[in-house]
Amino acid sequence: MTDVFGDLVGQDEAVAALRRAAASAAALLRAPVPAPAGGPDDLDALAEEHDGDPGPAPADPGAGMTHAWIFTGPPGSGRSVAARAFAAALECVHGTGCGSCPGCHTTLTGTHADVRLVVPEGLSIGVNEMRALVLRAASAPSGGRWQIVIIEDADRLTEAAGNALLKAIEEPPPRTVFLLCAPSTHPDDISVTIRSRCRVVPLRQPPPAAVAEVLVRRDGIAPDVAEWAAAAAQGHVGRARRLARDPEARQRRDAVLAVPRRLTGVGAAFDAASALIEAAEAEAAASVAEIDEAERTALQTALGAGGTGRGAAGAMRGAAGQLKDLEKRQKSRATRAQRDALDRALVDLAGFYRDALIMALRAPVAPVHTDTASLAGAGAQKWDAEGSLRRLEAVLECRAAIEANVKPRIAVEAMMLALWRG
DSSP states (O other), X not given: OOOTTTTOTTOHHHHHHHHHHHHHHHHHHHSSSOOOOSXXXXXXXXXXXXXXXXXXOOSSTTOSOOSEEEEEXXXXXXXXXXXXXXXXXXXXXXXXXXXXXXXXXXXXXXXXXXXXXXXXXXXXXXXXXXXXXXXXXTSOOTTSSOXXXXXXXXXXXXXXXXXXXXXXXXXXXXXXXXXXXXXXXXXXXXXXXHHTTSEEEEOOOOOHHHHHHHHHHHHOOOHHHHHHHHHHTTTOHHXXXXXXXXXXXXXXXXXXXXXXXXXXXXXXXXXXXXXXXXXHHHHHHXXXXXXXXXXXXXXXXXXXXXXXXXXXXXXXXXXXXXXXXXXXXXXXXXXXXXXXXXXXXXXXXXXXXXHXXXXXXXXXXXXXXXXXXXXXXXXXXXXXXXXXXXXXXXHHHHHHHHHTTOOHHHHHHHHHHHHXXX
């Protein structure tokens, strides 16, 4: 079995930095003095003092261990993969992230008692959830190593939730580590005050060749299919795997890439917008249906559904509020799933117009969608470089509008009209 960083594709510099930090963290645990609770400066100093790495000390004085990290990078770069791998390395009984010990295995499978993973199911992470998490993280690690909190999509923290997290980062418990994942360190993604108390690990979009190699080696996918999927997914490992293995995902992509041919008039533009929205809704509904039903059944069972004893009916009547809260959370998750599905479609569409643009400019760059290269070439001749660029900008503006909470249908209809008009 490979070590815990084996799935982090094309991130050699980040992996090297995380390995050094994990070695420093292991040295802290071996040291005869307890780890300090005074913040990152004290922790860095102690990590360097007790670093057991026989190699030369890193030039960066802050390259050892600290209590708060932010993993940044574009979608598909592996932010959450890096955070989980680093958490596994910290919990590794050997201190190296071997990938085979109980600490590594339970962390990577999500069953480690001292690793808390926050994956937002709705549009945001609320303050109540964050306060409960911070309170839990303040306890001592049961395994004697580290209490770790991983927050995926930390850019979805509400202002109040961010303030609750900031308080914990400012005064961290001795052996608690916070790992945050966000697209960037821009204030729109993560607050300046939180950013100033964290070490940043920047990740880059992995090259398609590296993604294809992983698909072949780890998933057993044929090399030609892996190369096509890696290029079509634009370096996004998860999307590349989905395209290579899921026929329905390929059909949805084909339907999206057929949109430019369908835009023959105003009515066709609105029809294409409706089809895109409905496809995203259907994909999202299919992805959450099983989870929703399992959650509802589990809650009803816990509340005494089906019981025949005294008070069972009354208990169910009193459970209406809890069922309503569950439905609210599930609706929020469905909305998030719809937007994620729609965004994947918009990324594919942007790739098509990007191909048309590079062909119009005769740029020596490989196309994203090799199977629609001829269609993109025809578009490049019809629209020229300026028209292709305007269409690409329309797709990107649609993504930005949806991210800013514009109604998806309105944003997509405006985009389709812009694509038709050019």
